[in-house]
Amino acid sequence: MSDSxxxxxxxxxxxxxxxxxxxxxxxxxxxxxIALGVAGYGIVFGxxxxxxxxxxxxxxxxxATVLAGAAQVITIxxxxxxxxxxxxxxxxxxxxxxxxxxxxxxxxxxSQLSPLKAYGSIFFTADExxxxxxxELRSGSRQGAYLLGSGLAIWVFWVLATVVGALAGxxxxxxxxxxxxxxLTAVFIAIAVGLWDGKSNVRPWLTAFVVAxxxxxxxxxxxxxxxxxxxxxxxxxxxxxx
Amino acid sequence: MSSLALxxxxxxxxxxxSLATYATKAGGxxxxxxxxxxxxxxxxxxxxxxxxxxxxxxxxxxxxGPAEWAAGAVVLAVMVRTENVLLALLSGLTAxxxxxxxx
Numbered sequence: 001m002s003d004s005x006x007x008x009x010x011x012x013x014x015x016x017x018x019x020x021x022x023x024x025x026x027x028x029x030x031x032x033x034i035a036l037g038v039a040g041y042g043i044v045f046g047x048x049x050x051x052x053x054x055x056x057x058x059x060x061x062x063x064a065t066v067l068a069g070a071a072q073v074i075t076i077x078x079x080x081x082x083x084x085x086x087x088x089x090x091x092x093x094x095x096x097x098x099x100x101x102x103x104x105x106x107x108x109x110x111s112q113l114s115p116l117k118a119y120g121s122i123f124f125t126a127d128e129x130x131x132x133x134x135x136e137l138r139s140g141s142r143q144g145a146y147l148l149g150s151g152l153a154i155w156v157f158w159v160l161a162t163v164v165g166a167l168a169g170x171x172x173x174x175x176x177x178x179x180x181x182x183x184l185t186a187v188f189i190a191i192a193v194g195l196w197d198g199k200s201n202v203r204p205w206l207t208a209f210v211v212a213x214x215x216x217x218x219x220x221x222x223x224x225x226x227x228x229x230x231x232x233x234x235x236x237x238x239x240x241x242x
Numbered sequence: 243m244s245s246l247a248l249x250x251x252x253x254x255x256x257x258x259x260s261l262a263t264y265a266t267k268a269g270g271x272x273x274x275x276x277x278x279x280x281x282x283x284x285x286x287x288x289x290x291x292x293x294x295x296x297x298x299x300x301x302x303x304x305x306x307g308p309a310e311w312a313a314g315a316v317v318l319a320v321m322v323r324t325e326n327v328l329l330a331l332l333s334g335l336t337a338x339x340x341x342x343x344x345x
Contacts, residue, residue, distance in 0.1 A: 056245035065260035093262040103270025212297035232293025237286035
């Protein structure tokens with residue numbers, strides 16, 4: 001208790017978080033190298049979206065408004081005629097639940113911004129520029145516009161790469177000739193490597209694997225994906241006390 | 243289908259997806275200032291994306307053949323070593339095409 005006043009004064013000593021064009025520019029410049037990496041995924045997403053039956057414009061619209069790589073690729077896996085809308089939107093929500101934590105982590109800085117600036121910037125949150133922004137803000141920077149700037153870099157390259165990929169996908173008639181039927185599997189393996197967080201993942205991932213394989217055998221449609229994911233999540237929550 | 247076509251049903255699903263995504267991004271900022279989430283729930287949320295990816299991969303790999311399994315191993319190995327997505331994908335594609343002609 002006795003040390004709380006000094007703690008508070010340390011907080012108020014920090015200059016307020018600012019939101020400037022220089023911050024946007026700084027974020028954009030430093031976000032561009034990682035945005036180029038994201039563009040690789042964007043091209044693959046565009047090709048896959050076109051193969052799944054989306055038009056170039058529809059693929060571009062999805063990238064521009066959803067802006068969530070893993071969820072978009074998973075959606076393409078689910079895509080069919082007619083579109084299973086509830087499964088697609090529900091899976092998008094579940095896959096993106098991690099953004100809840102990422103948004104919460106921005107709280108100490110973004111609560112000082114106006115709602116328009118804070119909630120506008122948050123639209124441009126992606127895994128990569130969020131991590132970059134947290135590093136920037138934790139190191140003492142007061143540039144509240146950094147998330148927006150780095151997010152804009154990702155947005156521009158993500159949408160452009162989607163268009164390039166979708167146009168390329170339009171000229172490919174038989175995907176298996178180029179092994180493209182295997183691309184989605186390969187993309188998910190690559191994403192899984194990126195998400196691997198050490199030995200603690202073994203149990204939830206193994207649970208998800210077994211439940212999904214069984215679910216695919218005995219359940220209709222693609223519900224095994226959500227079921228397996230939730231099973232892995234439940235196992236992790238139950239394990240936590242140990 | 244024209245490349246510029248926008249089908250109303252597709253646009254409706256995309257709008258639904260974008261609202262669902264924005265709800266997660268803004269929801270964390272909005273809700274978590276009012277309630278505290280236990281570390282237990284936090285750990286569960288963090289494990290979700292990986293568990294979902296594995297759930298997609300599981301049946302795909304089980305239903306695949308030796309060519310897909312070996313090519314999958316190639317993607318895994320290249321990705322772990324180089325962390326280069328495009329290189330891992332290209333290696334995997336080359337492997338699957340080569341293996342399918344052999345096996």
